[in-house]
Amino acid sequence: MAVRIPQSLSTGLQPENGWNVLDYELREQKAHALGSLSGQVERALAALRTFDAGEHGPDGNHRRRALLDEAADRVWAFMIQRELCGLRNWEAVVKDYGIPREVLNRVGQVRREAD
Structure with a gap:
């Protein structure tokens, strides 16, 4: 009696060629970047939360603005990168990471350096 691989399993096996290898490596790079x-993002938000929980000197507003900008950029x-990976649901991400509205309002803004 001969045993044959179920058709549902055998269709997923593709011979390795240049395109398959390239596609795999591109997906791997996207996942690594993500x-x-x-x-x-986690580190930038943690730095902002730590700052907000502490005491601040005279330059506190400037430092907080810089932390907000850094978090928004991250x-x-x-x-x-999530969009490039095909992940488009942002509501869950905002909730899971606890991204403050103040940060979200700055996302995508272009800031000019002070002269």
């Missing part, structure tokens, strides 16, 4: 950006890059 993970890296996720960590950057969230913006993360948002773009």
Whole structure:
């Protein structure tokens, strides 16, 4: 009696060629970038929360603005990378990461350096 692989399993096996390898590596790079950006968002939000929980000197407003801008930039890059990966549901991400409205309002803004 011969045993045959079920058809549902055998259709997923494709011979390895240049396109398959390239596609796999591109997906791997996208996933790596997404993970890296996720960590950057977490660190930027943590720095903002730590600052908000502490005492501030005379330059507190300037420092907080810089932290808000950094968090917004990290969230913006993360948002773009998620879109490139085909992930488009932002409500869950905002909730899971606890992204403040103040940060979301700055996402995508172009800021000019002070002269």
